[in-house]
Amino acid sequence: GAGVSQSPRYKVTKRGQDVALRCDPISGHVSLYWYRQALGQGPEFLTYFNYEAQQDKSGLPNDRFSAERPEGSISTLTIQRTEQRDSAMYRCASSPAGRSYNEQFFGPGTRLTVL
Amino acid sequence: GQQVMQIPQYQHVQEGEDFTTYCNSSTTLSNIQWYKQRPGGHPVFLIQLVKSGEVKKQKRLTFQFGEAKKNSSLHITATQTTDVGTYFCAGRTNAGKSTFGDGTTLTVKP
Numbered sequence: 570g571a572g573v574s575q576s577p578r579y580k581v582t583k584r585g586q587d588v589a590l591r592c593d594p595i596s597g598h599v600s601l602y603w604y605r606q607a608l609g610q611g612p613e614f615l616t617y618f619n620y621e622a623q624q625d626k627s628g629l630p631n632d633r634f635s636a637e638r639p640e641g642s643i644s645t646l647t648i649q650r651t652e653q654r655d656s657a658m659y660r661c662a663s664s665p666a667g668r669s670y671n672e673q674f675f676g677p678g679t680r681l682t683v684l
Numbered sequence: 685g686q687q688v689m690q691i692p693q694y695q696h697v698q699e700g701e702d703f704t705t706y707c708n709s710s711t712t713l714s715n716i717q718w719y720k721q722r723p724g725g726h727p728v729f730l731i732q733l734v735k736s737g738e739v740k741k742q743k744r745l746t747f748q749f750g751e752a753k754k755n756s757s758l759h760i761t762a763t764q765t766t767d768v769g770t771y772f773c774a775g776r777t778n779a780g781k782s783t784f785g786d787g788t789t790l791t792v793k794p
Contacts, residue, residue, distance in 0.1 A: 600780075604784075609786070610786045610787075611688075611772050611774075611784030611785050611786045611787050612727065612772070612774075612784045613784070614781055614782060614783060614784075617780070624780065625780070625781050628781075660727075662727075671732075672729035672732060673717075673727075673729065673782070674729070675719075675726040675728070676726065678726060
């Protein structure tokens with residue numbers, strides 16, 4: 570596709586359920602980032618990959634959160650045993666190279682609501 | 685950890701007035717990026733600054749990177765209603781991770 574896509578766009582789940590959020594980056598982009606954005610705030614870094622290697626996961630809030638990018642393209646962010654405080658917009662971004670000097674292209678986000 | 689702060693949080697201007705938002709990092713940055721997010725949209729890249737003291741212009745927008753590479757500003761001359769949105773700075777260290785500020789939301793009264 571022409572841009573970064575994310576699915577689902579909206580996810581409503583009950584507390585305690587697991588959710589998997591998918592990101593399909595721009596074809597050929599090396600770097601992939603996951604952010605969480607609360608209303609009225611900037612994107613909060615969660616983790617990022619270069620190719621299939623997870624370079625930094627320091628932003629993951631706790632061990633209920635995990636991410637993978639097994640073939641260096643599509644990535645999945647998984648939240649286990651969801652809690653109400655996990656409700657937020659989850660954004661994915663991709664960047665064309667592994668260096669730090671490239672713009673990030675953001676997807677439309679997945680709005681997660683935990684009831 | 686690294687913190688990036690932006691001021692003001694909100695700015696309301698009359699169309700035609702100028703607008704400036706400021707970004708300050710707690711640590712020295714390798715580069716800084718600016719993004720614009722329209723209401724209901726996603727952040728869209730505007731520009732990247734790398735060099736100490738760098739100034740870049742895009743039409744009515746002027747971006748500056750401080751000499752110490754710890755602060756930056758975005759100035760819009762003669763705002764238009766199309767400038768409405770939230771402007772974020774994102775500071776990057778050599779580690780490659782981006783830290784975003786909480787943005788300045790600009791509203792423009794026609």
